[in-house]
Amino acid sequence: MIQSIEKNKRELQQKTMYSDLVIVGGGLAGICSSITAARAGIKVILVQDRPVLGGNASSEIRLWMLGATSHMGNNNRWSREGGVIDEILVENTYRNPEGNPVILDMLLLDKVMKESNITLLLNTAVYEAEKEDADTINLLKAFCSQNSTEYILKAPLFCDASGDGIVGFLSGAAFRMGAESKEEFGEQMAPDTEYGELLGHSLYFYSKDTGKPVKFIPPSFALGDITKVPRYRNFNAKEHGCKLWWVEYGGRLDTVHDTEKIKWELWKVIYGVWNHIKNSGEFPEAETMTLEWVGTIPGKRESRRFEGDYILRQQDLIEQRTHEDAVAYGGWSIDLHPADGVFSEKPGCNQWHSKGIFQIPYRSLYSRNINNLFLAGRIISVSHVAFGATRVMATCAYVGQAVGMAAKICIENNLNPRDILSNGLMLTLQRELMKTGQFIPGLILKDQRDIIQKGRAIASSEIRFKGFLHEGLWKALDWSSAQMFPVDTGEIPSFSMDVNALKDTMLETELRISSRNGNYTPDLSLSKKQFSLKAGQQTVGIHFDSILKEPAYVYLIVSKNPEIQLGYTEKRVTGVLSVFNLVNKAVSNYGKQSPPEDSGVDEFEFWCPQRRPGGHNFAIEMSRAQQVFGAANIANGIDRPTTGPNAWVADPDDPSPVLTIEWDEPKKIGKIELFFDTDYDHPMESVLMTHPENVMPFCVRNYKVKDDKGNILFEKEDNYQTRNTIIFKEPVVTSKIQIEAEHPSANVPAAIFSVRCYRDI
Template sequence: MIQADFNGSRSLKEMHLSRDIVVIGGGLSGVCAAITAARQGCKVALVQDRPVLGGNASSEVRLWALGATSHMGNNNRWAREGGIVDEIMVENTYRNKEGNPVIFDTVLIDKVLAEPNITLFLNTSVFHVQKDGDRIIQEIIGFNAQNSTLYHLSATEFIDASGDGIISYLAGVPYRIGAEGPEEFDEPLAPDIEDYGELLGHTLFFYSKKVEEPVRYIPPSYAIKDASIIPGLRNVEVGDHGCKLWWFEYGGRKDTIHDTEEIKMELWKVAYGIWDYIKNSGKLKGTENYTLEWVGLIPGKRESRRFEGEYMLNQSDLVQQKPHEDAISFGGWAMDLHPADGVYSDKPSCTQWHTKGVYAIPYRCYVPLGVDNLLLTGRIISASHVAFGSTRVMATCAHGGQAVGMAAAHAIRKDISPRELLEKRHLQALQADLVQMGHYIPQLEQEQRPGLLQQACISPSSTLQLTELPTSGKWETLTFSMAQMVPVQQQLPDFQLWLKASEATTISIELRKSSKRGNHSPDITLHSETFELQAGEQMISFQVPTLDLAGQYAFITVMKNEQVAIALSDHMITGIIAVYNQVNKAVSNFGKQEPPQGLGVDEFEFWCPKRRPKGGNMAISFAAPVYTFDSGHLCRSIYRPVAEPNAWAAALEDPQPQLTLRWEQPQAISSLQLFLDPDYDHPMETVQMDHHEHVMPFTIRDFSVLDEEGQPLAVVRDNYQAIVKIDFPTTLQTKVLHLKLEAPSDTVPASVFGIYINGQSQSLLNDN
């Protein structure tokens, strides 16, 4: 028995731990930073103040994670982020294509627990920073109320992924809250602070469910009594729940850090009051059998502090897609600002302005002023309020997280500060390692880091030459204009299309391209022709004049005519896609962006794919190959389509293609890495959206690595990930490797973006 002691005080249990890197914040940014650093051999502590990982993407908040793909509602083709965050998204789609937020929690925990170099601290709130002098963080202190323990965590490097920037704040990094004026960074999009407000508010979701019997609802006493005071109520439909209620927003006129509990209470009042309106007002039909299944217990935060770094990203960086020598990440969500009054505002719930393509984010935005062993990531990076409207979304934040995780590992390995990585040779090494983990950096012209593949003779069993997308017998009525994107190596050949008219009419076909190589906004029309059609099915032939299209995508554009249908193909090929000039109101896509003059954003049309199983490629036949998917692409380090597919692909009639790699001298090979196609165009929203497939149709599922005699060295079955690494148990000594691949399906040829072979030439070993 423990005797009571009323005379003295007691101390909490304390634990002191030292790691290479401490990551504060277990949202997607912190998770990706921690996993990246851990896989580089660093000992990492990941500290999260909630019982689950994921932050706004977790089951506590239930917001879908998105980034540059923007629900496939913009012109950013093949823009899913890549790297660790892509590994997570692909894993979640494989396990959880229905979008269950609880399952996504398990995916994140699994990924972190699989890393032996990560020590995970859940339910641990950091409240103190101990510094060594003015510029070095020595340790942080956190408290876990579940086990009543104080944790003292020291490290060489610290990464702040905490959302509100608790570490950066306590360490004294200069910060900003609210909007800059339009003159500071020449940003016409900067909001009118008095009228529009300068902070985005919090959101709290609810989930409803339809059951077999009628369910009554008695609201709590604190629910708002008159939901008609909410202007956005007109948007409510029976069955809406989760992320579709993103506009349940409040708090932009308050302190979004210290007033969070007050903001949450107001959002509870709104949520329960709106459910009362849905159930009991009599103004919505079919509500009787709906019940309120779940209401969020913590709100999802959008905005609080932004910390000042070596560079502050701004509107012109995004709109002009400015190149940055120190680019380590990218974004592509719209500049998306919300009225500060949220649900009580009479203004549209958001104002979104898109860019024509993705933009680069420089490393300097992640390097804070005033502290030498700290990196920023997530929504707190150095960006203006306008630029933050785009960089704040979770997949973009996570992509930056893995970049700073790699940066922190490089700083430790080289025994330098993160700021010193800005030196060109260090920066290039950082970028190369990021690219090698599948992390995409736009505008980075970088050949693959030295490996054994460049010294090999690559012999494929076949090579796809794109001459035809054969008809499937399906037809698409041209309710919207449709364009087939095809890569052009030299000259766009003459081509044929199959059309079906319900009556005699005309059809216009335009040949377009993007004004910027690597963008996918067809804003330049090079040539146009009009064809007379008779009622019924017919083939039309297009004679192509000499055009400036080499080295980029051509848009074969068939303009809308509801009396005409176009033949589709069910063949799907890496880097080949059809897009439509359609509307996606969820991301402010109304077919065309038409900004008022002087706003500093571009006017352009939106051309977006349809989600599978809808849509498809045009059935089309070329007079000569328009593009050859040759094996030379395997030696490059762009592991996704950009200005071209950047892939080798086998012929469709080759269901078990083989790549033979042959060297003049024996090689000592330790590992082999394949970069496959996980369909970077598909958004893979983490919750609520139901995806058509659990494995992307372009991804090679099965392959084998064989030795010179054809004996298997490694066999991979049922793969679904983009990157597959094979570590050989003992170093291979060989002059030949065979890769035997299985085509994904009868209508999808096998394709590979790149191969990296780690090892050393035997001749070099002998010389040493």
């Protein structure tokens, strides 16, 4: 007998969870926000609607993480983001220099699961927000498809890092979608409707050479006429993954609700492209190749942008405007794309760089009308134009870190996000961020709790930098080249450099600095000198007769001349770099930025480093040693090169470098923080690209920390991370600490950016 259907409604299993902060979105912004908050001591629930973490960086999409370093293709030296995102990038480069996205998935899960204050909910999608009043979220409802459970998530604070802004949307937070007019913010780069007001989605694929012939039969939905893609001739058999970022679509559609439609269109293109590569006969090298992977969800660029108390705009970026509430920075180009994407006749992107990094204010990181809602990732309060630069993942992660620390301050003081400003706690937020390695341009860490500030830093040696000796390495002057030197105030020293003229010719040199102190765009010429060379090897003396009023980097530029070889060295020193007037098409760098007159963007040259094992320093000696690497730098409140190296660097000839911090009376120490040089100039692309080294050459690998009696308090071998935190089970009482730091190699002397000591953990 057939049983009657039960008439009573069945309920899903329901679970109510409480925390201090609920973060929705497990991309890099959500990850770094949650780790920062958890380490600061508050309870976090991290909600991710996918089976893995990482968002666009994950194995589901496979885009490399990038930010202000911009593939080393702009003038933002030493600009890789600090804090948790730096820790992740350094860790990935160490464990995964091959750029395997599956290993990155593992690493991100590992980082989150190590934090006892984080509860992670994967495969869980938020679908409803309940409010206790018009301006305050009370709880979120979410559903996990894998365990058929409904979650009720309660907290005093919420953070939307979901990309499309699901929490902000459901809670009634003010948002924008599409481009502003030129008139609204006076942005000269604001696009017209013909170019389009939204950036589209991209879908990637990986190919693999099997070593034997492989057939490919396309699906029925594959794009049949590849010429519908104006750039179809740009496809080749070897290029895959996020190097095909321009396979983009959807800018004319609703990039939230039409995502599935956009995905199908991108699948049509991808399978049509692979059919063209395999079966057109134009790519014989593809005979043994197969599709290894095709993305199943598209990587999104743009959808909703939510309104905070301040909307960042083009002028903030290009003019590098300062904000009293700065908590982060960006440095990617203003990178806008035609709305028609892969089907557009226009170039795939329209990238314009600023002369340096720009501040991001705290007022852009919370909702202006929902009192307890933080914003992180690509949905922060920016105009469409400014969004072109703030949307990249390392920048998204960086603002996420600021939100995580702000949440900790809010919980401690029973505040909502905006109240940090009105309660005079902005300096506290900035200080706590900088203590974790979050560099904020223009700010210096002043921490009265740091016992180092009451001590004296003394070193067994410090490099008296006079340049580099020539060691027999010659390179042709095939492009204009420059050596960056950190120089203290006063008269610029004279230089002497080894050159080899292949025939009688002219050597043209120039001395430049940046017109804005702290930038690395050499746009201000101080002097030029020309020299007549006879064929053969010779040493050229150069004196520019210029004076510096404040410490800065100077650029000794040598103009392109293939008839000349310059002497180089294998030696490297923290905060010293060679740069070249090169082309990097990946970031629209053609050696010089020449924008349209009405764009509101500056014209300037690009001077960028080469990746190792290239990028050698010039063999140039200076007449006067530069006293810029002293021990006192470890307490100056800056953890990376800016207007100077900001590091103690030992003399390379010192066989056993020791940095000592001493006090007039014994101090109780519970924690020590050390910041080493993991090369902030290296972008550390997380996937697809491989890196020839997994540890940065400047990083101190082995060190010991001793007390005033010579007892070893801590010993580390094979260090590769930027920030090392030493916590003692019982506080140590000592009148000095000694850090014995081994040189990383024979070519690189030991260097330390910062040492900080605290009584309490």
